[in-house]
Amino acid sequence: MAKYDITEIKGVIPALMTFFDSKEEVDDGCMRAMLDFMMENGADGFYLTGSTGECFTMTMKERMHVVETVIDHVNGRRPVIVHVGDIGTKKSIELAKQAEAAGADAISSVPPFYWRFKKEDIYGYYRDLSESVEIPLVVYNIVLAGIMDMDLILKIAGLPRVKGLKYTARSHDEMGCLKEMLGPDFMIYSGCDEMAFSGLCAGADGIIGSFYNAIPDLYQKIVKAVKESDIREGMRLQKLADQFIFACLKYDFPSILHNVMNWRGLESGYSRRPFYNYKEEELTELKKELRALREKYRAAELDCFKL
Numbered sequence: 643m644a645k646y647d648i649t650e651i652k653g654v655i656p657a658l659m660t661f662f663d664s665k666e667e668v669d670d671g672c673m674r675a676m677l678d679f680m681m682e683n684g685a686d687g688f689y690l691t692g693s694t695g696e697c698f699t700m701t702m703k704e705r706m707h708v709v710e711t712v713i714d715h716v717n718g719r720r721p722v723i724v725h726v727g728d729i730g731t732k733k734s735i736e737l738a739k740q741a742e743a744a745g746a747d748a749i750s751s752v753p754p755f756y757w758r759f760k761k762e763d764i765y766g767y768y769r770d771l772s773e774s775v776e777i778p779l780v781v782y783n784i785v786l787a788g789i790m791d792m793d794l795i796l797k798i799a800g801l802p803r804v805k806g807l808k809y810t811a812r813s814h815d816e817m818g819c820l821k822e823m824l825g826p827d828f829m830i831y832s833g834c835d836e837m838a839f840s841g842l843c844a845g846a847d848g849i850i851g852s853f854y855n856a857i858p859d860l861y862q863k864i865v866k867a868v869k870e871s872d873i874r875e876g877m878r879l880q881k882l883a884d885q886f887i888f889a890c891l892k893y894d895f896p897s898i899l900h901n902v903m904n905w906r907g908l909e910s911g912y913s914r915r916p917f918y919n920y921k922e923e924e925l926t927e928l929k930k931e932l933r934a935l936r937e938k939y940r941a942a943e944l945d946c947f948k949l
């Protein structure tokens with residue numbers, strides 16, 4: 643059974659990585675340990691089996707298994723949103739029903755992709771998906787993908803069980819307008835980690851993203867700065883996060899995140915093929931860059947890294 647109302651799902655929400663072992667199997671022990679780490683360090687909720695979770699490399703059964711394991715481990719201590727996106731409506735519905743039965747608080751989905759679906763078909767996808775379960779649905783729009791425009795999002799947002807939007811973009815004018823138009827109970831999640839501060843200032847209720855797996859504590863401080871209207875502190879922290887992110891994004895993503903988490907002193911497993919797994923010796927430059935960054939800012943926020 644879902645435990646949280648959608649309006650209680652806010653703050654820092656890691657788009658949870660899936661932790662695989664060296665044989666590419668989902669590593670349940672590692673998943674549980676990572677959830678503990680994130681809960682201890684500022685995660686306010688979890689977003690499962692999205693692109694950061696490498697969902698498109700996983701079978702339906704594996705996705706369902708991750709959902710069950712995570713919900714069992716979190717055990718109501720944090721809200722859980724499950725990404726059920728796939729190209730086929732029937733498959734997404736199957737994932738949605740399982741997520742609901744497992745106790746997810748909401749489902750979420752990217753629009754159907756790869757083929758150029760018509761607007762009506764995308765609307766139909768969200769209608770059918772949202773009607774298949776009782777829990778709310780959070781639409782996931784990646785602006786760069788160019789699949790949905792503002793009109794289509796607004797139309798989909800009118801569906802009764804559509805209660806939120808994860809909006810990933812480097813500009814927040816549309817996101818801010820959508821928040822204004824859709825009102826306080828329609829939850830908006832800013833999806834670009836490089837722009838979390840700006841997203842929150844533009845009215846987002848929370849932030850969902852990849853880097854919150856590794857540095858949820860830093861982002862918790864950004865959320866606090868926004869709450870306290872401390873612009874100077876918010877900007878300082880976001881700048882620090884950005885330099886960290888841009889250094890990492892020179893490498894393959896999301897697999898580099900496994901190494902980054904190792905440097906926090908965690909055994910964080912592997913990505914699954916075709917993602918490339920870096921050996922430590924290939925990352926001397928990145929470590930040097932991150933170490934310099936930490937020293938430059940004398941940032942207590944990054945001292946947690948064993949670089």
Ligand code: MN9
Binds near residue numbers: 835851853
């Ligand atoms: O949803 C993620 N976006 C995509 C969130 O995967 C397209 C972000 O968290 C990015 O990974 C992050 C790094 O660019 O902002």
